[in-house]
Amino acid sequence: MKSAEMSTGTSRTCDSDHDGRLIMKEHFRLQVDKLFNMLFSSTSTFIADFHDKRKSTELCMGPWKNGKDGQQVRHINVTVALQANVGPKSSKVTEFQTMRACSCPGEIYSIDVLSVNEGIPYADVFNIATHYCLVRSENNGTDMLVFGNVNFIKSTWAVVKAFIVKHSYEGLSEYFHCLSEQLQEVSKKEKK
Numbered sequence: 001m002k003s004a005e006m007s008t009g010t011s012r013t014c015d016s017d018h019d020g021r022l023i024m025k026e027h028f029r030l031q032v033d034k035l036f037n038m039l040f041s042s043t044s045t046f047i048a049d050f051h052d053k054r055k056s057t058e059l060c061m062g063p064w065k066n067g068k069d070g071q072q073v074r075h076i077n078v079t080v081a082l083q084a085n086v087g088p089k090s091s092k093v094t095e096f097q098t099m100r101a102c103s104c105p106g107e108i109y110s111i112d113v114l115s116v117n118e119g120i121p122y123a124d125v126f127n128i129a130t131h132y133c134l135v136r137s138e139n140n141g142t143d144m145l146v147f148g149n150v151n152f153i154k155s156t157w158a159v160v161k162a163f164i165v166k167h168s169y170e171g172l173s174e175y176f177h178c179l180s181e182q183l184q185e186v187s188k189k190e191k192k
């Protein structure tokens with residue numbers, strides 16, 4: 001890698017509107033392709049270990065396939081452990097992932113994830129949309145942004161909505177806090 005390239009970052013931009021709440025904003029000393037592979041390749045041991053630590057089971061990561069308009073799509077199935085003292089102890093989650101056409105290896109990855117739950121109360125009422133932005137930074141590391149949105153697909157009572165919104169954002173914060181910590185561990189080792 002030429003030193004000039006190392007300080008340029010990228011001129012590419014993400015074409016997402018970056019809707020929703022900013023859930024995570026972190027810098028990692030990892031090259032953007034490496035971070036992408038850790039989070040989104042179907043052979044990633046990092047993400048398998050991460051789910052393992054969270055006591056998630058039945059992780060099944062599909063391969064990326066060509067979608068419409070230059071997009072790449074894949075889906076993931078995983079059964080996640082729930083922390084609550086009452087109610088179900090696990091939930092089946094399907095993640096529909098779309099890599100936007102503005103993504104470019106070595107520069108930027110822009111990925112939309114739609115998460116659908118099964119096996120929890122009101123699972124059919126909502127879904128959770130997250131957007132991952134992995135952008136090559138000036139020092140050839142990566143700036144990572146994650147936005148989250150709770151979508152209601154069926155009408156329900158305001159009190160139920162408020163409950164779902166509260167718990168969904170708490171869940172997202174907790175998940176990405178843990179993910180960020182694990183990524184920083186790898187990132188710190190990278191520097192040595």
Ligand SMILES: [Zn+2]
Nearest residue numbers: 014016110133
């Ligand atoms: Zn983005």
